[in-house]
Amino acid sequence: MQTAPASRPPHAPRRLWDISPPVHAGAPVFPGDTAYQQTWAATLGPGCPVNVATITLSPHVGAHADAPLHYSPDGATAGEVSLDAYLGPCRVIHAIDVGPLVLIAHLQHAVEHLPPRVLVRTYQQQPQDAFDSALPAFHPDTLSWLADLGVQLVGIDSASVDPAHSKTLDAHQVLRHRNLRVLENLLLDDVPEGDYELIALPLKLTTADASPVRAVLREL
Incomplete structure (x- = not known):
């Protein structure tokens, strides 16, 4: 397995990879979901010393x-989940263009001494102009296998761990039953396969079903 770049001068800052796609009015969302919208509640000018935005968006x-x-109808909200899973050692594994579902076989080359967080890159270049109705997703068995290996958080560079057309959300149900945390829609285009530190903390949204994150990877 190719490892993340490790050579740097002593005391030099550790490199960061920003793995968050840009969020703006044209950012793609799941069909029927609320797109990003922004208006100005206040603008700089005579009698007003600041700009203040009002934003509307799906989490x-x-x-x-x-x-x-x-x-899960009785599941924890974004503000209630423990932050531990979203911060710490992780591995980026490439499964680029493997098809509609990431299978166990696509990841087996990179699971020796696996850390508790796994991010899977499936796109050569993540689509950022339109929603991908043929988005790559996880086979449910793959998530169960990762949980058996001690993984606590999984991530993917597509909009969902389940196919866009799924009504049963089998992969999400594995997350539920195995108590896995998940990150979706990560931007992994420029990230080599290897080990990093993940920092991707959700906001403390006490009633929400999800939260935006500013996800970054840091060189170990």
């Missing part, structure tokens, strides 16, 4: 963390 816009409430 699933851009890089985001689904909370258990998203797929």
Whole structure:
């Protein structure tokens, strides 16, 4: 397995990879979901010393963390989940253009000494101009296998761990039953396969089913 770049001068800052796609009015969302919208509640001018924006958006816009409430009627909200899973050692594994579902076989080359967080890159270049109705997703068995290996958080660079047309959300149900945390819509285009530190904390949204995150990877 190719490892993340490790050579740097002593005391030099550790490199960061920003793995959050840009969020703006044209950012793609799941069909029927609320797109990003912004208006100005106040603008700089005579008698007003500041700009103040008002934003409307789905918590699933851009890089985001689904909370258990998203797929379980009695699940925890974004503000209630423990932050531990979203911060710490992780591995980026490439499964680029493998087809509609990421299978166990696509990841087996990179699971030796696996850390508790796994992010899977499926796109050569993540689509950012339109929603991908043929988005790559996880086979449910793959998530169960990762949980058996001790993984606590999974991430993917598509908009969902389930196919866009799924009504049963089988992969999300594995997240539910195995108590896995999840990140979706990550931007992994420029990230080499290897090990990093993940920092992707959800906001403390006390009633929401998900939260946007500013996800970054830091060189170990």
